[in-house]
Amino acid sequence: MSAADHWNDHYQQGKGFRPVTEPEVGLLAEHLSPGTGRRALDLGCGTGEYAAALHDLGFTTTGVDFSHAAVATAQARHxxxxxxxxxxxxxxRGGLDLLPAAEFDLITCRLFLAFVDLVPTLAGTRRLLAPGGRLLVTTPLAERQQAGRESIGLRPADLDLLRSFSWTAVAEYPLDDLLCLLLTAHTTLDRTTR
Ligand SMILES: C[S@@+](CC[C@H](N)C(=O)[O-])C[C@H]1O[C@@H](n2cnc3c(N)ncnc32)[C@H](O)[C@@H]1O
Known part of the structure:
Protein backbone atom coordinates (compact mmCIF):
# COMPACT_ATOMS: atom_id res chain seq x y z
CA MET A 1 0.00 0.00 0.00
CA SER A 2 1.43 3.42 -0.95
CA ALA A 3 1.59 6.28 1.53
CA ALA A 4 -1.21 8.06 -0.35
CA ASP A 5 -3.36 4.91 -0.18
CA HIS A 6 -2.90 4.83 3.58
CA TRP A 7 -4.19 8.41 3.90
CA ASN A 8 -6.98 7.73 1.39
CA ASP A 9 -8.22 4.87 3.56
CA HIS A 10 -8.31 7.17 6.56
CA TYR A 11 -10.35 9.85 4.76
CA GLN A 12 -12.62 7.34 3.01
CA GLN A 13 -13.69 6.10 6.43
CA GLY A 14 -14.89 9.66 7.15
CA LYS A 15 -12.08 10.29 9.62
CA GLY A 16 -10.22 13.56 10.07
CA PHE A 17 -7.51 14.79 12.44
CA ARG A 18 -7.30 17.12 15.39
CA PRO A 19 -9.94 19.81 14.76
CA VAL A 20 -8.72 23.37 14.20
CA THR A 21 -9.09 25.10 17.57
CA GLU A 22 -10.06 28.66 18.52
CA PRO A 23 -6.57 29.39 19.90
CA GLU A 24 -5.09 28.31 16.57
CA VAL A 25 -7.41 30.62 14.64
CA GLY A 26 -6.65 33.34 17.22
CA LEU A 27 -2.94 32.94 16.54
CA LEU A 28 -3.56 33.27 12.80
CA ALA A 29 -5.69 36.36 13.33
CA GLU A 30 -3.19 37.97 15.70
CA HIS A 31 -0.06 37.44 13.61
CA LEU A 32 -1.20 37.12 10.01
CA SER A 33 -4.42 39.06 9.59
CA PRO A 34 -5.63 40.66 7.39
CA GLY A 35 -5.03 38.36 4.46
CA THR A 36 -6.82 40.60 1.97
CA GLY A 37 -4.88 40.86 -1.29
CA ARG A 38 -2.46 38.13 -0.24
CA ARG A 39 -2.04 34.48 -1.26
CA ALA A 40 -1.74 31.50 1.06
CA LEU A 41 -0.81 27.88 0.40
CA ASP A 42 -1.70 25.11 2.88
CA LEU A 43 0.47 22.01 2.41
CA GLY A 44 -1.08 18.64 3.33
CA CYS A 45 -4.44 20.35 3.73
CA GLY A 46 -6.47 17.21 4.48
CA THR A 47 -10.19 18.05 4.43
CA GLY A 48 -9.48 21.77 4.24
CA GLU A 49 -10.57 23.26 7.59
CA TYR A 50 -7.30 25.14 8.18
CA ALA A 51 -7.27 26.42 4.59
CA ALA A 52 -10.86 27.59 5.15
CA ALA A 53 -9.73 29.50 8.26
CA LEU A 54 -7.06 31.25 6.15
CA HIS A 55 -9.67 32.06 3.52
CA ASP A 56 -11.91 33.53 6.21
CA LEU A 57 -9.06 35.88 7.21
CA GLY A 58 -9.06 37.18 3.64
CA PHE A 59 -6.27 35.13 2.04
CA THR A 60 -6.76 33.80 -1.47
CA THR A 61 -5.93 30.24 -0.50
CA THR A 62 -4.86 27.03 -2.19
CA GLY A 63 -4.82 23.76 -0.24
CA VAL A 64 -2.84 20.83 -1.61
CA ASP A 65 -2.75 17.18 -0.58
CA PHE A 66 -1.76 13.89 -2.22
CA SER A 67 -4.87 12.05 -0.98
CA HIS A 68 -7.61 12.24 -3.59
CA ALA A 69 -10.17 11.40 -0.88
CA ALA A 70 -8.99 14.37 1.20
CA VAL A 71 -9.05 16.75 -1.77
CA ALA A 72 -12.52 15.57 -2.87
CA THR A 73 -13.87 16.05 0.68
CA ALA A 74 -12.25 19.49 0.98
CA GLN A 75 -13.73 20.57 -2.35
CA ALA A 76 -17.20 19.34 -1.37
CA ARG A 77 -17.13 20.89 2.11
CA HIS A 78 -15.82 24.31 1.15
CA ARG A 93 7.28 13.77 -5.88
CA GLY A 94 8.13 17.19 -7.24
CA GLY A 95 4.68 18.64 -6.59
CA LEU A 96 6.00 21.94 -5.29
CA ASP A 97 7.84 22.47 -8.62
CA LEU A 98 4.43 22.69 -10.31
CA LEU A 99 3.52 25.82 -8.33
CA PRO A 100 4.64 29.35 -9.26
CA ALA A 101 7.84 30.64 -7.62
CA ALA A 102 7.74 33.59 -5.19
CA GLU A 103 3.95 33.65 -5.36
CA PHE A 104 2.77 32.99 -1.81
CA ASP A 105 2.77 35.45 1.09
CA LEU A 106 2.02 32.64 3.53
CA ILE A 107 2.62 28.89 3.46
CA THR A 108 1.20 26.75 6.25
CA CYS A 109 2.07 23.22 7.30
CA ARG A 110 -0.32 21.95 9.98
CA LEU A 111 0.42 18.44 11.26
CA PHE A 112 2.27 17.84 8.00
CA LEU A 113 6.05 18.31 7.97
CA ALA A 114 6.81 15.11 9.90
CA PHE A 115 5.37 13.08 7.02
CA VAL A 116 7.53 14.38 4.16
CA ASP A 117 11.20 14.72 3.23
CA LEU A 118 12.11 17.77 5.24
CA VAL A 119 15.02 19.31 3.31
CA PRO A 120 13.49 19.25 -0.19
CA THR A 121 10.15 20.39 1.21
CA LEU A 122 11.76 23.37 2.97
CA ALA A 123 13.78 24.23 -0.15
CA GLY A 124 10.62 24.04 -2.27
CA THR A 125 8.72 26.13 0.24
CA ARG A 126 11.39 28.85 0.25
CA ARG A 127 11.18 28.97 -3.56
CA LEU A 128 7.42 29.50 -3.42
CA LEU A 129 7.45 32.24 -0.77
CA ALA A 130 7.26 35.83 -1.94
CA PRO A 131 9.97 38.18 -0.55
CA GLY A 132 9.15 38.71 3.13
CA GLY A 133 6.64 35.86 3.01
CA ARG A 134 6.06 33.60 5.98
CA LEU A 135 6.01 29.91 6.71
CA LEU A 136 3.83 28.79 9.61
CA VAL A 137 4.51 25.29 10.91
CA THR A 138 2.18 23.75 13.48
CA THR A 139 3.51 20.44 14.68
CA PRO A 140 3.48 17.82 17.41
CA LEU A 141 6.87 17.13 19.00
CA ALA A 142 8.26 13.61 18.62
CA GLU A 143 9.61 13.60 22.16
CA ARG A 144 6.13 14.17 23.61
CA GLN A 145 4.49 11.25 21.81
CA GLN A 146 3.84 7.83 23.25
CA ALA A 147 6.32 5.10 22.31
CA GLY A 148 5.66 4.03 18.74
CA ARG A 149 3.99 7.32 17.76
CA GLU A 150 7.09 9.52 17.62
CA SER A 151 6.97 9.68 13.82
CA ILE A 152 3.94 12.01 13.84
CA GLY A 153 6.08 14.79 15.36
CA LEU A 154 9.23 16.71 14.52
CA ARG A 155 12.43 15.75 16.37
CA PRO A 156 14.78 18.30 17.94
CA ALA A 157 17.16 17.95 14.95
CA ASP A 158 14.26 18.64 12.55
CA LEU A 159 13.34 21.78 14.49
CA ASP A 160 16.97 22.98 14.42
CA LEU A 161 17.06 22.43 10.67
CA LEU A 162 13.81 24.31 10.23
CA ARG A 163 15.03 27.27 12.31
CA SER A 164 18.34 27.46 10.46
CA PHE A 165 16.87 27.51 6.95
CA SER A 166 17.73 31.09 6.00
CA TRP A 167 15.01 33.19 7.67
CA THR A 168 15.13 36.79 8.84
CA ALA A 169 12.96 36.06 11.88
CA VAL A 170 11.82 32.99 13.79
CA ALA A 171 9.04 33.19 16.38
CA GLU A 172 7.67 30.27 18.36
CA TYR A 173 4.33 29.84 20.11
CA PRO A 174 3.38 26.80 22.18
CA LEU A 175 -0.22 25.79 21.54
CA ASP A 176 -1.44 23.11 23.94
CA ASP A 177 0.84 20.17 23.15
CA LEU A 178 1.72 21.54 19.69
CA LEU A 179 4.46 23.97 18.69
CA CYS A 180 3.86 26.74 16.15
CA LEU A 181 6.86 28.24 14.40
CA LEU A 182 6.43 31.41 12.34
CA LEU A 183 9.38 31.89 10.00
CA THR A 184 9.89 34.99 7.87
CA ALA A 185 11.71 34.93 4.52
CA HIS A 186 14.13 37.63 3.39
CA THR A 187 12.62 40.65 1.71
CA THR A 188 14.72 40.06 -1.40
CA LEU A 189 14.62 36.81 -3.33
CA ASP A 190 17.15 34.26 -2.11
CA ARG A 191 19.59 33.27 -4.91
CA THR A 192 18.77 29.62 -4.29
CA THR A 193 15.04 30.22 -4.77
CA ARG A 194 15.17 32.02 -8.13
C1 LIG B 1 -1.97 14.49 9.80
S1 LIG B 1 -2.73 14.92 8.32
C2 LIG B 1 -3.06 16.65 8.59
C3 LIG B 1 -4.11 17.19 7.67
C4 LIG B 1 -4.44 18.66 7.88
N1 LIG B 1 -3.29 19.52 7.67
C5 LIG B 1 -4.99 18.88 9.27
O1 LIG B 1 -4.37 19.60 10.05
O2 LIG B 1 -6.06 18.32 9.57
C6 LIG B 1 -1.38 14.96 7.16
C7 LIG B 1 -1.81 15.23 5.74
O3 LIG B 1 -0.66 15.28 4.90
C8 LIG B 1 -0.98 14.67 3.67
N2 LIG B 1 0.30 14.24 3.06
C9 LIG B 1 1.18 13.34 3.56
N3 LIG B 1 2.22 13.20 2.71
C10 LIG B 1 1.99 14.04 1.66
C11 LIG B 1 2.69 14.35 0.46
N4 LIG B 1 3.84 13.72 0.14
N5 LIG B 1 2.19 15.27 -0.39
C12 LIG B 1 1.01 15.89 -0.08
N6 LIG B 1 0.27 15.62 1.02
C13 LIG B 1 0.76 14.71 1.89
C14 LIG B 1 -1.90 13.52 4.04
O4 LIG B 1 -2.69 13.08 2.97
C15 LIG B 1 -2.73 14.17 5.15
O5 LIG B 1 -3.87 14.79 4.63
Whole structure:
Protein backbone atom coordinates (compact mmCIF):
# COMPACT_ATOMS: atom_id res chain seq x y z
CA MET A 1 0.00 0.00 0.00
CA SER A 2 1.43 3.42 -0.95
CA ALA A 3 1.59 6.28 1.53
CA ALA A 4 -1.21 8.06 -0.35
CA ASP A 5 -3.36 4.91 -0.18
CA HIS A 6 -2.90 4.83 3.58
CA TRP A 7 -4.19 8.41 3.90
CA ASN A 8 -6.98 7.73 1.39
CA ASP A 9 -8.22 4.87 3.56
CA HIS A 10 -8.31 7.17 6.56
CA TYR A 11 -10.35 9.85 4.76
CA GLN A 12 -12.62 7.34 3.01
CA GLN A 13 -13.69 6.10 6.43
CA GLY A 14 -14.89 9.66 7.15
CA LYS A 15 -12.08 10.29 9.62
CA GLY A 16 -10.22 13.56 10.07
CA PHE A 17 -7.51 14.79 12.44
CA ARG A 18 -7.30 17.12 15.39
CA PRO A 19 -9.94 19.81 14.76
CA VAL A 20 -8.72 23.37 14.20
CA THR A 21 -9.09 25.10 17.57
CA GLU A 22 -10.06 28.66 18.52
CA PRO A 23 -6.57 29.39 19.90
CA GLU A 24 -5.09 28.31 16.57
CA VAL A 25 -7.41 30.62 14.64
CA GLY A 26 -6.65 33.34 17.22
CA LEU A 27 -2.94 32.94 16.54
CA LEU A 28 -3.56 33.27 12.80
CA ALA A 29 -5.69 36.36 13.33
CA GLU A 30 -3.19 37.97 15.70
CA HIS A 31 -0.06 37.44 13.61
CA LEU A 32 -1.20 37.12 10.01
CA SER A 33 -4.42 39.06 9.59
CA PRO A 34 -5.63 40.66 7.39
CA GLY A 35 -5.03 38.36 4.46
CA THR A 36 -6.82 40.60 1.97
CA GLY A 37 -4.88 40.86 -1.29
CA ARG A 38 -2.46 38.13 -0.24
CA ARG A 39 -2.04 34.48 -1.26
CA ALA A 40 -1.74 31.50 1.06
CA LEU A 41 -0.81 27.88 0.40
CA ASP A 42 -1.70 25.11 2.88
CA LEU A 43 0.47 22.01 2.41
CA GLY A 44 -1.08 18.64 3.33
CA CYS A 45 -4.44 20.35 3.73
CA GLY A 46 -6.47 17.21 4.48
CA THR A 47 -10.19 18.05 4.43
CA GLY A 48 -9.48 21.77 4.24
CA GLU A 49 -10.57 23.26 7.59
CA TYR A 50 -7.30 25.14 8.18
CA ALA A 51 -7.27 26.42 4.59
CA ALA A 52 -10.86 27.59 5.15
CA ALA A 53 -9.73 29.50 8.26
CA LEU A 54 -7.06 31.25 6.15
CA HIS A 55 -9.67 32.06 3.52
CA ASP A 56 -11.91 33.53 6.21
CA LEU A 57 -9.06 35.88 7.21
CA GLY A 58 -9.06 37.18 3.64
CA PHE A 59 -6.27 35.13 2.04
CA THR A 60 -6.76 33.80 -1.47
CA THR A 61 -5.93 30.24 -0.50
CA THR A 62 -4.86 27.03 -2.19
CA GLY A 63 -4.82 23.76 -0.24
CA VAL A 64 -2.84 20.83 -1.61
CA ASP A 65 -2.75 17.18 -0.58
CA PHE A 66 -1.76 13.89 -2.22
CA SER A 67 -4.87 12.05 -0.98
CA HIS A 68 -7.61 12.24 -3.59
CA ALA A 69 -10.17 11.40 -0.88
CA ALA A 70 -8.99 14.37 1.20
CA VAL A 71 -9.05 16.75 -1.77
CA ALA A 72 -12.52 15.57 -2.87
CA THR A 73 -13.87 16.05 0.68
CA ALA A 74 -12.25 19.49 0.98
CA GLN A 75 -13.73 20.57 -2.35
CA ALA A 76 -17.20 19.34 -1.37
CA ARG A 77 -17.13 20.89 2.11
CA HIS A 78 -15.82 24.31 1.15
CA UNK A 79 -17.17 24.83 -2.39
CA UNK A 80 -19.11 27.92 -1.27
CA UNK A 81 -15.94 29.90 -0.47
CA UNK A 82 -14.77 31.99 -3.45
CA UNK A 83 -10.99 32.24 -3.58
CA UNK A 84 -10.41 28.89 -1.88
CA UNK A 85 -9.32 25.98 -4.03
CA UNK A 86 -7.87 22.53 -3.51
CA UNK A 87 -5.43 20.58 -5.66
CA UNK A 88 -4.10 17.05 -5.73
CA UNK A 89 -0.32 17.29 -5.39
CA UNK A 90 2.44 15.08 -3.95
CA UNK A 91 5.05 17.18 -2.15
CA UNK A 92 7.54 14.28 -2.12
CA ARG A 93 7.28 13.77 -5.88
CA GLY A 94 8.13 17.19 -7.24
CA GLY A 95 4.68 18.64 -6.59
CA LEU A 96 6.00 21.94 -5.29
CA ASP A 97 7.84 22.47 -8.62
CA LEU A 98 4.43 22.69 -10.31
CA LEU A 99 3.52 25.82 -8.33
CA PRO A 100 4.64 29.35 -9.26
CA ALA A 101 7.84 30.64 -7.62
CA ALA A 102 7.74 33.59 -5.19
CA GLU A 103 3.95 33.65 -5.36
CA PHE A 104 2.77 32.99 -1.81
CA ASP A 105 2.77 35.45 1.09
CA LEU A 106 2.02 32.64 3.53
CA ILE A 107 2.62 28.89 3.46
CA THR A 108 1.20 26.75 6.25
CA CYS A 109 2.07 23.22 7.30
CA ARG A 110 -0.32 21.95 9.98
CA LEU A 111 0.42 18.44 11.26
CA PHE A 112 2.27 17.84 8.00
CA LEU A 113 6.05 18.31 7.97
CA ALA A 114 6.81 15.11 9.90
CA PHE A 115 5.37 13.08 7.02
CA VAL A 116 7.53 14.38 4.16
CA ASP A 117 11.20 14.72 3.23
CA LEU A 118 12.11 17.77 5.24
CA VAL A 119 15.02 19.31 3.31
CA PRO A 120 13.49 19.25 -0.19
CA THR A 121 10.15 20.39 1.21
CA LEU A 122 11.76 23.37 2.97
CA ALA A 123 13.78 24.23 -0.15
CA GLY A 124 10.62 24.04 -2.27
CA THR A 125 8.72 26.13 0.24
CA ARG A 126 11.39 28.85 0.25
CA ARG A 127 11.18 28.97 -3.56
CA LEU A 128 7.42 29.50 -3.42
CA LEU A 129 7.45 32.24 -0.77
CA ALA A 130 7.26 35.83 -1.94
CA PRO A 131 9.97 38.18 -0.55
CA GLY A 132 9.15 38.71 3.13
CA GLY A 133 6.64 35.86 3.01
CA ARG A 134 6.06 33.60 5.98
CA LEU A 135 6.01 29.91 6.71
CA LEU A 136 3.83 28.79 9.61
CA VAL A 137 4.51 25.29 10.91
CA THR A 138 2.18 23.75 13.48
CA THR A 139 3.51 20.44 14.68
CA PRO A 140 3.48 17.82 17.41
CA LEU A 141 6.87 17.13 19.00
CA ALA A 142 8.26 13.61 18.62
CA GLU A 143 9.61 13.60 22.16
CA ARG A 144 6.13 14.17 23.61
CA GLN A 145 4.49 11.25 21.81
CA GLN A 146 3.84 7.83 23.25
CA ALA A 147 6.32 5.10 22.31
CA GLY A 148 5.66 4.03 18.74
CA ARG A 149 3.99 7.32 17.76
CA GLU A 150 7.09 9.52 17.62
CA SER A 151 6.97 9.68 13.82
CA ILE A 152 3.94 12.01 13.84
CA GLY A 153 6.08 14.79 15.36
CA LEU A 154 9.23 16.71 14.52
CA ARG A 155 12.43 15.75 16.37
CA PRO A 156 14.78 18.30 17.94
CA ALA A 157 17.16 17.95 14.95
CA ASP A 158 14.26 18.64 12.55
CA LEU A 159 13.34 21.78 14.49
CA ASP A 160 16.97 22.98 14.42
CA LEU A 161 17.06 22.43 10.67
CA LEU A 162 13.81 24.31 10.23
CA ARG A 163 15.03 27.27 12.31
CA SER A 164 18.34 27.46 10.46
CA PHE A 165 16.87 27.51 6.95
CA SER A 166 17.73 31.09 6.00
CA TRP A 167 15.01 33.19 7.67
CA THR A 168 15.13 36.79 8.84
CA ALA A 169 12.96 36.06 11.88
CA VAL A 170 11.82 32.99 13.79
CA ALA A 171 9.04 33.19 16.38
CA GLU A 172 7.67 30.27 18.36
CA TYR A 173 4.33 29.84 20.11
CA PRO A 174 3.38 26.80 22.18
CA LEU A 175 -0.22 25.79 21.54
CA ASP A 176 -1.44 23.11 23.94
CA ASP A 177 0.84 20.17 23.15
CA LEU A 178 1.72 21.54 19.69
CA LEU A 179 4.46 23.97 18.69
CA CYS A 180 3.86 26.74 16.15
CA LEU A 181 6.86 28.24 14.40
CA LEU A 182 6.43 31.41 12.34
CA LEU A 183 9.38 31.89 10.00
CA THR A 184 9.89 34.99 7.87
CA ALA A 185 11.71 34.93 4.52
CA HIS A 186 14.13 37.63 3.39
CA THR A 187 12.62 40.65 1.71
CA THR A 188 14.72 40.06 -1.40
CA LEU A 189 14.62 36.81 -3.33
CA ASP A 190 17.15 34.26 -2.11
CA ARG A 191 19.59 33.27 -4.91
CA THR A 192 18.77 29.62 -4.29
CA THR A 193 15.04 30.22 -4.77
CA ARG A 194 15.17 32.02 -8.13
C1 LIG B 1 -1.97 14.49 9.80
S1 LIG B 1 -2.73 14.92 8.32
C2 LIG B 1 -3.06 16.65 8.59
C3 LIG B 1 -4.11 17.19 7.67
C4 LIG B 1 -4.44 18.66 7.88
N1 LIG B 1 -3.29 19.52 7.67
C5 LIG B 1 -4.99 18.88 9.27
O1 LIG B 1 -4.37 19.60 10.05
O2 LIG B 1 -6.06 18.32 9.57
C6 LIG B 1 -1.38 14.96 7.16
C7 LIG B 1 -1.81 15.23 5.74
O3 LIG B 1 -0.66 15.28 4.90
C8 LIG B 1 -0.98 14.67 3.67
N2 LIG B 1 0.30 14.24 3.06
C9 LIG B 1 1.18 13.34 3.56
N3 LIG B 1 2.22 13.20 2.71
C10 LIG B 1 1.99 14.04 1.66
C11 LIG B 1 2.69 14.35 0.46
N4 LIG B 1 3.84 13.72 0.14
N5 LIG B 1 2.19 15.27 -0.39
C12 LIG B 1 1.01 15.89 -0.08
N6 LIG B 1 0.27 15.62 1.02
C13 LIG B 1 0.76 14.71 1.89
C14 LIG B 1 -1.90 13.52 4.04
O4 LIG B 1 -2.69 13.08 2.97
C15 LIG B 1 -2.73 14.17 5.15
O5 LIG B 1 -3.87 14.79 4.63
Missing amino acids: HDRDGLDFRLLDVD
